[in-house]
Structure formats: structure tokens, C-alpha cells
Amino acid sequence: MLTRQIEPIWTRSHTIWRASGVTPCLFAKICGLLCVCLLSFSGTIQPLAAQQAPPKPAALLTGTRFADTLLNPLSLSWTERPLRTGMNELGELKRVSILLDRRLDPSSPVSLEAQKIAVMQIIKQAAKPLNADISAVGNVLYVGPRLTAQRLRTMVDLRHDEILTQINSGKVKPAPAAITARTNRRSIAWDDLTTPTEIVKLIAEKSELTVDGIEAVPHDLWAKGILPSVTSSEALQLILGQFDLSFEWSETGKGVRVVPLPEAPRVERMYEVGTKADQLAKSLPQEVPEAGITVKGTKLIVSGRSEEHDQIDAILHPNRQVARKPNAAPPQVLFTFEVKNVRLIDFMQNFEKQSDFRFDYDADELEQAGIKLTREITLKMQRAKPADLFRAMFADTGIDFEIDGTTVKLRPQ
Numbered sequence: 001m002l003t004r005q006i007e008p009i010w011t012r013s014h015t016i017w018r019a020s021g022v023t024p025c026l027f028a029k030i031c032g033l034l035c036v037c038l039l040s041f042s043g044t045i046q047p048l049a050a051q052q053a054p055p056k057p058a059a060l061l062t063g064t065r066f067a068d069t070l071l072n073p074l075s076l077s078w079t080e081r082p083l084r085t086g087m088n089e090l091g092e093l094k095r096v097s098i099l100l101d102r103r104l105d106p107s108s109p110v111s112l113e114a115q116k117i118a119v120m121q122i123i124k125q126a127a128k129p130l131n132a133d134i135s136a137v138g139n140v141l142y143v144g145p146r147l148t149a150q151r152l153r154t155m156v157d158l159r160h161d162e163i164l165t166q167i168n169s170g171k172v173k174p175a176p177a178a179i180t181a182r183t184n185r186r187s188i189a190w191d192d193l194t195t196p197t198e199i200v201k202l203i204a205e206k207s208e209l210t211v212d213g214i215e216a217v218p219h220d221l222w223a224k225g226i227l228p229s230v231t232s233s234e235a236l237q238l239i240l241g242q243f244d245l246s247f248e249w250s251e252t253g254k255g256v257r258v259v260p261l262p263e264a265p266r267v268e269r270m271y272e273v274g275t276k277a278d279q280l281a282k283s284l285p286q287e288v289p290e291a292g293i294t295v296k297g298t299k300l301i302v303s304g305r306s307e308e309h310d311q312i313d314a315i316l317h318p319n320r321q322v323a324r325k326p327n328a329a330p331p332q333v334l335f336t337f338e339v340k341n342v343r344l345i346d347f348m349q350n351f352e353k354q355s356d357f358r359f360d361y362d363a364d365e366l367e368q369a370g371i372k373l374t375r376e377i378t379l380k381m382q383r384a385k386p387a388d389l390f391r392a393m394f395a396d397t398g399i400d401f402e403i404d405g406t407t408v409k410l411r412p413q
Contacts, residue, residue: 062407078112140230156233
């Protein structure tokens with residue numbers, strides 16, 4: 001075994017002491033005196049350091065505030081700005097989560113000039129020279145290879161539809177974890193040098209899901225990141241999609257299997273259009289050429305990507321596309337219904353499907369406060385305003401709510 005004796009620094013640097021007139025012995029005495037001084041003043045130094053601690057970053061936006069911010073105009077100028085640096089700065093400025101795909105070089109220089117352009121379009125413009133595109137998945141803006149970006153939202157919608165089909169089919173009784181994975185939103189965060197396999201396991205653990213085929217996820221080390229208020233479907237697809245992977249629900253809904261990302265996923269939706277069905281079936285392909293459209297009575301059966309369904313919905317319901325001020329209150333609506341012994345989480349899910357409102361909450365935060373969304377509620381409302389409805393929904397649950405436009409923010413009391 002080879003060994004090497006390391007000389008003390010002060011003996012190897014004796015020429016310095018000789019030149020300065022300070023002997024090693026005197027130097028040691030000076031160091032000792034400094035240590036005593038530091039110890040004697042330690043009581044005043046620590047509070048000063050505590051006072052200078054950097055403030056915590058502002059919470060990331062979710063729900064309608066996230067969507068509104070992406071559409072808000074912004075002016076900026078970048079010259080050879082590294083991609084990751086620019087995206088991090090923009091994300092911090094606008095308080096939105098921007099996820100860079102692992103396949104994009106974070107040091108790629110980006111130059112652009114933007115004068116009062118929507119935030120989403122600025123990011124799209126920055127991604128274009130890299131043959132990349134963007135996709136808003138839940139409360140996360142994904143930036144990655146064009147073919148992946150075009151498939152992410154569609155895959156998330158397919159997985160959501162599949163779990164609902166399992167729940168409603170009656171053929172199998174889904175586990176509570178399956179419903180939780182579909183409806184609960186959680187924030188998923190990781191530190192620098194975390195592997196994607198660890199992130200997938202974290203997502204599964206939070207939703208009490210098993211994961212088969214995880215060995216298909218290659219080893220990699222990622223920079224720190226956060227996915228705010230996401231469902232398990234959104235989180236899993238955002239991570240797995242970066243390896244051209246996706247997932248399928250198990251037959252019982254208790255777990256997921258990692259599978260290849262389909263080349264051309266499509267979602268099928270039905271639109272009631274009345275007597276205009278035949279006319280629209282001829283005109284819509286001119287606006288949305290890649291969507292498959294057939295007629296069934298007074299309904300249109302449309303097969304396409306989620307973004308194509310957005311286009312068709314905008315054409316069929318132009319009144320819904322009227323620009324509104326950020327966080328503006330929705331049109332006043334009144335609710336009349338009666339439910340008995342229904343799980344709160346099931347009621348919230350059905351309410352989101354039948355209204356413009358969305359619930360924004362962190363399931364882990366509620367659970368740590370002892371709040372159970374699986375508790376049963378009984379309600380009877382007659383022409384109730386939204387605030388009155390939510391007050392009745394969350395009475396005696398330990399939940400506080402705040403209405404922000406069409407987003408209902410839930411927090412422990």
C-alpha cells in the first residue's frame with residue numbers, strides 16, 4: 001500500500017511567513033486569538049445571520065391563475081441566454097412551473113425579443129430553434145421535443161378516461177387508491193441529482209400505487225424541480241414522457257404498468273350539435289384537418305388530440321372563448337340538488353364535470369391535518385349561490401375555502 005505524508009500547510013509555506021515577518025508560532029497565536037474573539041461574539045453573530053436569511057420563494061400559481069398568467073402579455077429581451085437560466089428566471093418572475101425535458105441542452109443559448117407577447121408564446125418562441133414545443137399539462141408548462149409535447153395532454157386525458165371507465169363499469173371494484181390517483185392533486189418536488197426512477201416511486205407512493213416495469217426507466221440525474229398541484233396521471237406522464245414512455249392502469253386500479261408512449265394517441269369525444277351535424281362534419285375538417293369526424297344522428301363523434309378538441313370546442317362554443325380579466329368571477333349560477341351519504345371526493349369530482357369550477361388543493365396537506373376527503377356528506381340545496389354551496393360542502397370538515405374566479409382553493413383551517 002502506498003502512503004504519502006502530508007506536510008502541514010504552514011511548514012510548506014514558510015517562505016510566506018518569512019516574507020511577511022510573521023513566524024508560524026506567532027501565526028498560531030493570532031489564529032487562537034481570532035477563535036476566542038469569534039467564540040465570544042457568537043451570540044451576536046448568529047441573530048445577524050438569521051436576519052439576513054433569504055425570503056422563501058412565492059408559491060407557484062395554479063388553476064385559473066396559472067392559465068391566466070400564461071396568456072398575460074410580457075416584454076423581454078434575451079441575448080445568448082442559457083435555456084435553463086432563462087426558463088428559471090421567467091418561471092420565478094411569473095410564478096409558474098416550467099419543466100424542461102431532459103433531452104434539451106440546458107446550456108443552449110437563446111436570443112429573442114418580445115414586446116407585449118403572451119408568456120406562453122414567448123416560451124414557445126424560445127423553444128422553436130431547438131425543435132421543441134410546449135404543452136400545458138395541469139399546472140405545469142412542459143418544454144420538450146415537439147413530438148412528445150404533442151402527445152402529453154392526450155395521454156393524460158386517456159388515462160383519466162380509463163380510470164373513470166374502470167370505476168363506472170362495475171366489473172371490478174376499484175381500490176380507494178385508484179380514485180385518489182384520479183382526483184387528488186398533490187405537489188411533487190425533488191432535489192438536484194434525483195433519478196427519474198426515484199421521482200416515479202415518489203409519485204406512486206403518494207397515491208398508494210404499485211409500479212410494474214419501472215426498470216424500463218433509464219438511469220439519469222436531474223436538476224431539482226417541482227410539479228405543483230398535479231394528479232398522478234399528470235405527474236407520471238410528465239416524467240415518463242421524457243423517455244418516450246407512458247403507463248397503463250392495472251386491471252384492479254391498484255397500480256400502473258410502464259409502457260411505451262403511443263405514436264399517435266387520440267381521444268374520442270361526442271358533441272351534441274343538433275340539426276347542424278352534417279354541415280359541421282363538412283366544415284370542421286377545414287379548420288381541424290387532423291381530427292377524425294363522423295356523424296351519429298344529431299351528434300358529432302370526434303377522434304383527435306386534446307388540443308384538437310380544444311379547437312373544436314372553441315368553434316362550437318365561441319361564447320366560452322371571450323377573454324376575461326384574470327381572476328374575474330364567473331357568471332352567477334345557482335345550484336339545486338340533493339345528495340345523501342355521498343363521499344366528499346366523489347361529489348367534488350362530479351361537480352367539476354358538471355360545472356366550470358375546479359378544486360385546487362394539496363392532498364398531503366389535508367391528510368396531515370387529519371382531513372378525510374372520503375368522508376360522506378348529505379346536502380340539499382335550493383338555488384344556492386356557489387359560496388353557500390361550498391360552505392355547506394365543507395362544513396365540519398376542517399377545510400377552509402377561497403373562491404378565485406372558477407378555482408376553489410382548499411386549505412386546512
